Amino acid sequence: IWNDAATPLLPTPAGLQEVAGVPGLRERAGDVEHVRAVLHDPDGEADPEAWLDPTWQTTMKRGGPLMWVLLGLGIVAGLIAFERTIMIAWIAARWRAALRRIEALAHADPEARARGLAAERSWIAAPLVIVSSQSAHDLEDAHGRAEVEERATQAVIVARERLFRRLSLLSLCAGVAPLAGLLGTVNGMITTFSVVTTKGTSDAQMLAGGISVALLTTQAGLAIAIPALIGHALLSRGARRVLVAIEQAVLR
16 A cells, blocks of 8 residues: 555554654565565664565574573584594594504503503503503403403493493484473464464464564474484494494404
């Protein structure tokens, strides 16, 4: 609807209102010109572009308090994934270096071999050091062999704990994020239906607020959960590969 001054008019609960200050938001399609408008407090400053390209703070505000919970989950999941990626790669590199050193000691004389094994104090090489430091006589004796196996098993358990540390927390974030998003969806739909019950469908702004909460929290929850699940799967695979390499070296 247009007035005599060629200014678009917008139907509102208070009647037809002039749409001012939005020349950049006009779109012409043939003989029809569409105007997108943002209702705002006339005493405040109008910023229609902020609604077309909202900032992250605006998005967080529209999504409600659960968006901050989801943001926290995303930050925790990202930090864990980054730290575990660095640590697993570092552990794998240290294991390969320790394995090369211990294999090189196999051809050394007993005294040099003993000194070299004693110098390997890292928990990464501990399982292999325990097995390599035992004499053939100790391994032939049943009691000695059982003691070596027990010590090597304990060292492998320590390595497993170091490799898989905090991956369970990453999995927890991946599982909680979509549930928190679903909770936001339920809250948004409750708000929407409450508006429909009390005011009908005439208040489009309040209806849009509930729907916005529902959609934004769902989107944020899935955006956090999907990368977290993929990261957990990849990191678990990398940790298992290192652990299998340690176990195979001990059993040889």
